[in-house]
Amino acid sequence: AQSVTQLGSHVSVSEGALVLLRCNYSSSVPPYLFWYVQYPNQGLQLLLKYTTGATLVKGINGFEAEFKKSETSFHLTKPSAHMSDAAEYFCAVSSYGGSQGNLIFGKGTKLSVKP
């Protein structure tokens, strides 16, 4: 069985500060890992994904995440927060080669950015 744990339901940072959103996963098979962002009253937009290969993946809007198998983690970072980054972020896992791509989502982390 697969699961995702996001540490911290709410993270607040100052504009220009480092953003770190934590995600740990559990999977009995090699996972595909994703970060999605959701702005108020909108759907989910893919930020980045890890499938195979390079463990440091870069996404849109300056975000990146590093897959660490030994720590079963896939934390999301951005060096300098911008006001427009305020949103809810969901980490998700999918089983390797899953033909129907059923994602298991974490509970989400709401990011606030203070001026």
Add this chain to the structure above:
Amino acid sequence: DAMVIQNPRYQVTQFGKPVTLSCSQTLNHNVMYWYQQKSSQAPKLLFHYYDKDFNNEADTPDNFQSRRPNTSFCFLDIRSPGLGDAAMYLCATSRVRGNTGELFFGEGSRLTVL
């Protein structure tokens, strides 16, 4: 270019009055999903279609039904909405061949039940 389009974006209905939400896609993906997302919660999968093959999640209430008349369209029918069904409903698609599990989401339909 919008690829997964949901209508309406906002729907208000009365307790017990049936409602239908629609989803269309231009990606030609085989799989279409319906998720329910309540306030400050993760999306919860209700069901999905693999082509015409319907797959219901075990804990999806009977009040929720779905139709997929063709590859491009999928509908969510709520037969008798209760107050607890107020939520954002998200449609998503994925491809099968070369799938990495990525889902493509629409912007959602927010349902209010009075």
